Amino acid sequence: MAIRLPHAASVEKNPTQEQMREWVLAYMPRVTVTEFGNINYKAQVTARLANSTFFVSADEPYKNSVSRADYEEWAAKQDAYIADKDMILIEGYIGPDPEFRTASRLYMEKTQANIPAMQQQLFFPKDDEWVPEFTVIYTPGLMAPGMPDDRLILVDHDNYVTRVFGSDYFGESKMGGLRMWNHLVYEAGGLALHSGLKVFPDVDGREKVALILGLSGTGKTTTTFRQQLGSLPVQDDFVALFPGGKVYASENGCFAKTFGLDPDDEPTIYGGTTRPDAWLENTWVDENGKVDFFNDSYTRNGRSTFPLANIRHRSPHGLPPADFMLLLNRNENIIPAVVKLKREQAAAYFMLGETKGTSAGGAAEMGKNLRVPGTNPFFFTNDALQGNRLLELLETMPDLEVYLMNTGRVGGTDDDERSKKVKIRHSSAVVQGIAEGSIVWEEDPDFGYFVATEVPGFDDQELLQPRRLYERQGRLDEYKHIVESLTEERRAYLRTFPGLDPSIVEAI
Numbered sequence: 010m011a012i013r014l015p016h017a018a019s020v021e022k023n024p025t026q027e028q029m030r031e032w033v034l035a036y037m038p039r040v041t042v043t044e045f046g047n048i049n050y051k052a053q054v055t056a057r058l059a060n061s062t063f064f065v066s067a068d069e070p071y072k073n074s075v076s077r078a079d080y081e082e083w084a085a086k087q088d089a090y091i092a093d094k095d096m097i098l099i100e101g102y103i104g105p106d107p108e109f110r111t112a113s114r115l116y117m118e119k120t121q122a123n124i125p126a127m128q129q130q131l132f133f134p135k136d137d138e139w140v141p142e143f144t145v146i147y148t149p150g151l152m153a154p155g156m157p158d159d160r161l162i163l164v165d166h167d168n169y170v171t172r173v174f175g176s177d178y179f180g181e182s183k184m185g186g187l188r189m190w191n192h193l194v195y196e197a198g199g200l201a202l203h204s205g206l207k208v209f210p211d212v213d214g215r216e217k218v219a220l221i222l223g224l225s226g227t228g229k230t231t232t233t234f235r236q237q238l239g240s241l242p243v244q245d246d247f248v249a250l251f252p253g254g255k256v257y258a259s260e261n262g263c264f265a266k267t268f269g270l271d272p273d274d275e276p277t278i279y280g281g282t283t284r285p286d287a288w289l290e291n292t293w294v295d296e297n298g299k300v301d302f303f304n305d306s307y308t309r310n311g312r313s314t315f316p317l318a319n320i321r322h323r324s325p326h327g328l329p330p331a332d333f334m335l336l337l338n339r340n341e342n343i344i345p346a347v348v349k350l351k352r353e354q355a356a357a358y359f360m361l362g363e364t365k366g367t368s369a370g371g372a373a374e375m376g377k378n379l380r381v382p383g384t385n386p387f388f389f390t391n392d393a394l395q396g397n398r399l400l401e402l403l404e405t406m407p408d409l410e411v412y413l414m415n416t417g418r419v420g421g422t423d424d425d426e427r428s429k430k431v432k433i434r435h436s437s438a439v440v441q442g443i444a445e446g447s448i449v450w451e452e453d454p455d456f457g458y459f460v461a462t463e464v465p466g467f468d469d470q471e472l473l474q475p476r477r478l479y480e481r482q483g484r485l486d487e488y489k490h491i492v493e494s495l496t497e498e499r500r501a502y503l504r505t506f507p508g509l510d511p512s513i514v515e516a517i
Contacts (some may be wrong), residue, residue, distance in 0.1 A: 011141035012168055014116050015088040016469035017096040021119060021137075024097060026286060031125035036120050041294045046285030049294045050123045054160070054178040055308040057386075062162040062177075064389060071436075080163055083153070086171055090151045096118040100139065101132025101261075104185055105325050109249065109257045111193060113143040113186045121149045127179045127288045144170045145185035149177040166192050166389070179290050183264060187247050188387045191260065195389075199251040200398045203385040205233030206258060208323045209444045216329055217444060218256065220248060223337030224384040225362045228416040230265050231433060232337065234277040234320075237441035240278070241323040250373065252405040254330030263320075267292045267311040270302040274433045281315040288314045289435040313443040333410050333443055337384070339365045340419035343479070343491050346431045346472045347439040348413045349450055349459040355403060355411040357516040359383055360396040360509070361499055365417060380502055393506035396513050412443060413458070418474045420482070427482055431472055438466040455492045 014020075021028070030048065033040055036076065039051040066074040078246065085195035097117045104110035117125045124147065153161035153174040160175035162185070171185035194201040198244040205221035221238075223229035230245040246264060265278045272279040278394035281287060283300075292311035293304035302311075336358055338344055350358055362381040365399075382392035383399070403409065416436055421428035442448040442464045461473045479488035495515065503514040 010046055011144055012170055014098070014144070015091040015146065017091050017097045018093050020098050021208045022098045022127075023095070023100055023129075026126055026129065026259070029097070029122040029129075032119060032122040033126070037123065041296070041298055042121070043289065043294050043298045043300050045283040045287070045300065047283075047287045047289055048123065048291050049289035049300075051307065052177045052179075052291055054176045056178065056310050057184060057189070058158060058160055058162060058176055058178075058182045059386065060157040061160045062164065063428060065163060065165040065167065074285075075163065080165060082184055083161065083163060083174070087146060087148055087151060087174065090148055091146075094148075095459070097122060097125045099125045099129050099132065100135045100141070100356060101129070102135065102139070103132070103143070103190055103259050104249070104257050105133040105261070106257055107138075109197075111143055111186075111190060112139045112141050113145075114141050114183055115147060115185075117147045117182070118150055118276050121147075121177060122175075123288060123290070124149075124179050124182050126265075127290070128182050130288070130314045130316050131183060131260045133262065135262045142169055143186050145173065145182060145191050146170065147173040147182055147185070149173075149175065151175060157167070159171060164188060169193070179314070184387055188389070190247065190249075191385070191387055192389050194249045195394070195398065197248050197251075200383070200395065200402060201388075202248045202250055203229075203250045203383065203387070205229045205245045206248050206328075207233050207240050208243060208328070209238050209240045210323075212238060213443050213446075217332040218329055219333040219335060219440070219444070220250070220256070220331050221335045221337065222359075222384050223416075224339075224379070224381055224386070226266060227337040227339045227364050227384070228436065229337055229432075230263065230278060230496070231275055232335065232416075232436060232440060234263075234275065234413075235437050235440070236277070237432065237437055238444055240444070241321060242317075243323050243325050243328065244317065250331065250402060252402060254332075254406040254409060256328055258325035258328075261318075262314055262316045265313050267302055268305055268309040269311050277320050282313040283319050284315060284319055286315065312460045331406070331409055333412065335440070335443070336411065336413045338363050338413060338415050340415045341365060341418045341422050341428070342418070343475045343488055343495075344413070344417075345419070345460050345475055346415055346435055346467075347443075347448075347461055347464070348453070348456075349448075350411045350413060351458060351516075352403065352411075353512065354458055356396050356400045356414060356510070356513045357499075357503065358411075358413055359399050360392065360503060360506070360513060382506075391507060393509040396506070397508070397510050398506065400510055419472050420478050426449070427484075429469065429472055429478065435472060437468060441466070449505040456496075
C-alpha cells in the first residue's frame with residue numbers, strides 16, 4: 010500500500026512537457042535555451058551523492074543506514090516544508106511489460122520543473138491499472154544540515170519510498186526509483202543489472218539479445234546505441250534478469266552523458282540530444298546558447314534525457330532470452346580490448362567490477378581505480394548476494410556467453426606516449442564479432458580466459474593481446490609484475506565479501 014503524499018498548497022498532476030518547459034523558463038535560474046531549442050540547466054550538484062544516501066533499517070546489513078525514528082523525524086520535516094509549496098506529480102511505470110512493471114511516481118517542487126520533465130521521459134505511461142508502488146518525494150529547496158554535504162537521500166524499502174533533500178541533480182530522481190527497483194527485483198528472484206540492452210534482429214536467422222554492463226562513463230550507453238549488423242537499442246540503463254535469461258527493460262527514455270558527444274562516433278545519442286524536446290543538465294552552453302560538448306570547465310558529467318520514441322529502437326515487449334553479457338571495464342594496463350570468460354570466471358569478473366572512476370561518481374571517484382561489484386553502485390546490501398544470485402541465474406542459462414571488454418587504454422595512462430587507446434570503432438568491431446561469432450580465440454596463459462587472435466575489422470593486435478605491446482617495448486617484467494599483483498589483489502578483494510560462494514573466489 011503506497012503512502013499518502015504530503016499535503017501541498019497545490020499539485021500539478023502529470024503536466025505536459027510544454028507546460029513544464031514554460032515553468033522552467035519562468036521560475037528557474039541558471040537555465041539557457043540552446044542552439045538546438047532545448048533547455049540546459051546548470052545544477053549546483055553535479056553527481057550522485059553516494060555519501061549522503063542512507064537506507065532505513067533496524068537490523069538489515071545495509072551499506073549506510075538510519076533508524077526508523079530518525080527517518081520519521083526527517084520525513085516530518087519534509088512534509089512540513091511541502092505544506093505551503095506548489096508541487097508537481099509525475100506518474101508512470103518502471104518497465105512496460107504487464108508481467109513485470111512497477112507503478113511509480115515523483116512528487117517534486119514546481120520551482121524545479123526540469124527534473125519532473127526529465128523523469129516523465131523515462132517513465133512508461135500509466136494506464137487504468139496503475140496503482141502506486143514506488144514514491145520519490147523530492148525537495149531541492151530543503152537542505153539537511155549536519156548530513157554529508159548538508160544533503161540527504163533516505164531510502165525506505167519497507168514502504169518503497171525515497172526522500173531527497175537539497176539536491177538539484179536529476180540523477181537522484183532517476184535512481185530514486187531504480188534503487189528501490191534493485192531491491193524489488195532481487196526479492197522477486199532476479200537480479201537488477203546496471204546494463205544497457207540491445208538486439209541484433211537477424212543473426213543466424215534469429216534475434217539475439219546483448220546485455221551491456223558498465224559503471225557510468227565506461228561506454229555503456231555508447232556501446233548500446235552504436236549500430237552493428239542492424240542492431241537496435243532497447244534501453245541504456247537498468248535491466249532485470251530472471252531465470253532462463255528472461256530480461257525486462259525499465260526505462261522509456263535515455264539518460265546519456267554529453268561530454269565528448271560526437272555526431273560521427275555516437276550519431277544516435279547525438280541525434281536524440283540535439284532535439285528541441287531533449288533536456289540537458291550541466292552541459293556546457295554559452296550565453297548565446299552555443300553548446301560545446303567538449304568543454305569540461307564546469308563538469309564532465311553533463312547529461313541529457315530524451316524519449317526513445319525519438320530514435321530507432323526495438324520495442325521492450327516480447328524480448329527473447331539473453332544471448333550475451335558484456336562486462337565493460339575502462340582500464341589502463343594489461344586488460345585486452347575483449348576477452349571471453351569461461352563459465353566459472355563469469356561471476357568472479359562480475360564481482361570484481363573493475364574500472365577507472367569517472368565524473369558520474371563525483372570527485373571522490375574520478376580517475377581512481379575502482380572495483381564496484383556488478384558495476385552497480387546502487388545495490389542495497391552485501392554485494393556477495395549479487396555474485397551468488399548471478400551464479401544461480403547462470404546455471405539456468407547454459408548458452409549465455411560472457412565477455413569482458415576494456416574501453417580504456419592498454420599500456421598506460423593517456424599521458425603515457427607508450428600507451429594505446431581502445432577507440433569506439435575498436436569496441437564496435439568487437440561487438441559485431443561477438444554477435445556474428447567471427448572472433449578467433451586462444452587461451453591466455455596468465456589469466457586463463459580466452460584472448461582474441463583475430464577480430465574482423467580490428468586493426469591492432471596489441472590491443473587484443475597487450476602482452477605483445479609490453480614485449481615489443483621491452484616492458485615484459487612490468488607486465489609479469491602486473492599479472493602477479495592483479496591476481497593476488499583480485500583474490501584478496503573477493504575474500505572480503507561475507508558469504509560469497511567459494512567457487513567465485515577460486516575462479517581467479
